[in-house]
Amino acid sequence: MSPFEPSSAPPTGSPTGSPTGSPTVAVVGSGPSGCYTAQFLRKQWREAEITVFDRLDLPYGLVRYGVAPDHQGTKAVAKQFDRLFERDGVRFAGGVQIGTDITLEALRESFDVVVLATGLSADRPLDGEGAGLAGVYGAGALTRLINGHPDEVADTLVLGQTVTIVGHGNVAFDLVRLFLTPASELLALGVDAEVVAAIGRGPVTRIELVGRSAAPLAKFDVAMAKELGKLPDVRFEAEGLDIAVTEGQGDEARREAIDGLVSGSPASAGRSVHVRFGWSPSRVRGDGAVEGIDFVAADGSGAVLTLSTDSVCTAIGFSESETSAIRRGDHEGPTSDLARGVLDTGLYVVGWLRRGPQGTIPANRTDSKMVAETIIHDVTSGDLVVGKPGYSAVETALNDPAASLSTLI
């Protein structure tokens, strides 16, 4: 069922498919890179039939499930994407998992252009002992839970009072802020009551925020650090803040931002955040469940940091899920040109799935622009011959659970 009213835009040029010369397009994944790609292609081809698929019923990927609920300004980009479906004649086909509901091969038979924009949703796990203990959580899974993702459940979340977050990127800083945000505010933002209760059960009173880089090279945005200064009743401490970097490397403003949090802290507070620089995780300790976590100095000096903790949140990046219905590696071949977003004839890849799990929404817009230009070039130069029927060819199979497209073709 589509969350959008049927588009009020004028019907596309032909009853099915696209006008001569323009392609039928299937975008797999409705996160920012998928939607921006659809946007750039729509700007080029006003009448082409463009469909954006998503395995979930609700669109927008990480805008909906990754951006924190208190960052409404960032989430507002979704309204830009709403226009595609409500006004610009792009179809949203939600609740369709390419690879299971319909094979990628069948999709490619039906659409001239298929763009994989499925992102990278698996949390990178810790190496070393104890990575799988109860009480170790992935930051991506936690932000999905907080944002109401249908695949996540609250009843296994036990943060306790002391939480250790491994990683110093924006996702790690989001978790610090969300764990210390008053329950009433989380509820007002629309976070599910069960999730709010699970977060508040400890309650969290101490957060160890541990990363391996020196402050100027850590991955967090300065604005994210400054934002933590608005949290009530929190004392900040930093360790390893003055680890030196080669001159000109990184951004000293990060060091200053953390220093600002520390110097602006009250003498005593009900909650504390301990920011530690220069430590790589070595193992998680515990008998069945987390009791502590050990780190070694990232500079190789052999120094060791041992922390008692009730839970561990890993915020060390994302990778392709092993259970993903489409794996990029299965479709790479001699004609692939990943730098231009090409996997195979008529098959393209964009966003994190193309370039790795770096960069926020604007970076993916730039990527979508690049891959859209590749697609436009391939079609307008004649390198890619167009004329496939598009959505009408898959519609029957998708609406009839008994029919299987792989048997029809």
Added chain:
Amino acid sequence: MSKTVILYGTESGNAEMVADDLVDAISSERDVESVDMSDFDVSDFDAENFYIIVCSTHGDGELPSSARPFGAALDSERPDLSGIRYSIFGLGDSSYETYSHGSEIIDEKLTALGAERVGVYGRHDASDGSLPNDDALAWLEGVLEPA
């Protein structure tokens, strides 16, 4: 021949969307076009034309990516902008202390080179999740009203 040129500096596409909406709103009455700042040569400023600047803010009060080459070019080429008239609409988020500072950076550079800002300085605050388009359209009406 006098044109209205809307120059936009965008990061996530919101300023470009606003610029597109402004074009749609006035294109039946005026010769108007929208141009990404990163595609605009600062030596092409023409006193015959009227300029509308739409610029967002990025990160810690900085210019959005498509405005950065434009800002750098204003600094290095220092074109004489006397006689150039412009209005400006800034996108921002008041939950940051550097609210809508991106547009202010462009405003300062243009005025320092002799350009004249006309009309109310428009701003939109994204912190409630609203889109800037309606505010920008309302602002534009005020700017274009005959004096």
